[in-house]
Amino acid sequence: MASTSETGHAKNVANFQDLIEFITGYGAIYNPSKTNLKLPQMVALKAAADTSIADVIPKNTDYNTKVNLRAAAFSDVRGLATRLIAALQATDASDETIADAKTFNNKIQGKGSSTPKAPLDPNNPPAKTISASQQSYDQLIQHLSGLKSILEAEPSYAPNEVDLQIATLDTKIADLIQTNDAVPPVYAAVNNARIARDKILYTDENSLFETAKDIKIYVKALFGSTSPEFAQVKGIQIKKPKL
Incomplete structure (x- = not known):
């Protein structure tokens, strides 16, 4: 699995929160028919993404600790x-x-x-x-x-x-x-946690990455390609790493 920094994942989630803030500001006019684009589902997805990122950190620390202890024992x-x-x-x-x-x-x-x-x-x-x-x-x-x-x-x-x-x-x-x-x-644990995180952020059908793309398309359809609303969201990046 190709790596990307934890900072990069966290930045993607922070950018998704920016989307949520803009969508919240649109009020009732923002009313997509696709369930995962609705505001409550967006908020839930963001929370799941935060949890998945947080789950990797202690497992990664445990892995590095065990690897370092092994290196010391064999030194x-x-x-x-x-x-x-x-x-x-x-x-x-x-x-x-x-x-x-x-x-x-x-x-x-x-x-x-x-x-x-x-x-x-x-x-x-x-x-x-x-x-x-x-x-x-x-x-x-x-x-x-x-x-x-x-x-x-x-x-x-x-x-x-x-x-x-x-x-x-x-x-x-x-x-x-x-x-x-x-x-x-501990190697298996951290890798399983990363797989779970990547599904939520990037690879699932309704992942953070896919949802952000669809939100931008809906905002474009709702307000028009030259609208200030679309200008707000189109530049918000959710970067998908090579997996």
């Missing part, structure tokens, strides 16, 4: 993996065990590929797969879990550093899973 994974490999190399582990561990570390580091960025735009889905680098959040969890399993199986791996110990890795991986799993629900 030290690569550095941690490098330290784990060094700690393993300082044990009696075999060359084969170290090589297996390095395979997982290479995947975590994403060698030969770019580092993924967590999306902040609610109109774009959270990063799930970047196949060339195997650097999606899900895969980073899998690779770190694979590295942990090798360390756990090595009898000589018993570091004194708490953050390199297996129990700490278990906690870290659980935290990564929790923060990663928290993103999709």
Whole structure:
């Protein structure tokens, strides 16, 4: 879904309120046969538009918060993996065990590929797969879990550093899973709210956008194309974004 700023949506609703004010001023002479062009329906539509815009804001905030928490949780994974490999190399582990561990570390580091960025735009889905680098959040969890399993199986791996110990890795991986799993629900919530808003403002048959167009046509028919009344309303813009 293409984005447009929340300010743009709010401006459209404010412009629709201008239409309402002019129509109110025309009094009883404004009497369209089409129900959605009548003044009470216009007022109700404007209220629904306000509500739909307001509904997006907390969901968008929640989404960005969860995305930022996930980015923070994953920010030290690569550095941690490098330290784990060094700690393993300082044990009696075999060359084969170290090589297996390095395979997982290479995947975590994403060698030969770019580092993924967590999306902040609610109109774009959270990063799930970047196949060339195997650097999606899900895969980073899998690779770190694979590295942990090798360390756990090595009898000589018993570091004194708490953050390199297996129990700490278990906690870290659980935290990564929790923060990663928290993103999709809030992503769905904000996108559903945006869809509902866009229906009211732009895409429904009697949306704000379509209603404004029809109001202008009726005012033109009622007062004439050169009338001051039509001059009042014809320049009021309700801009429809690309959806």
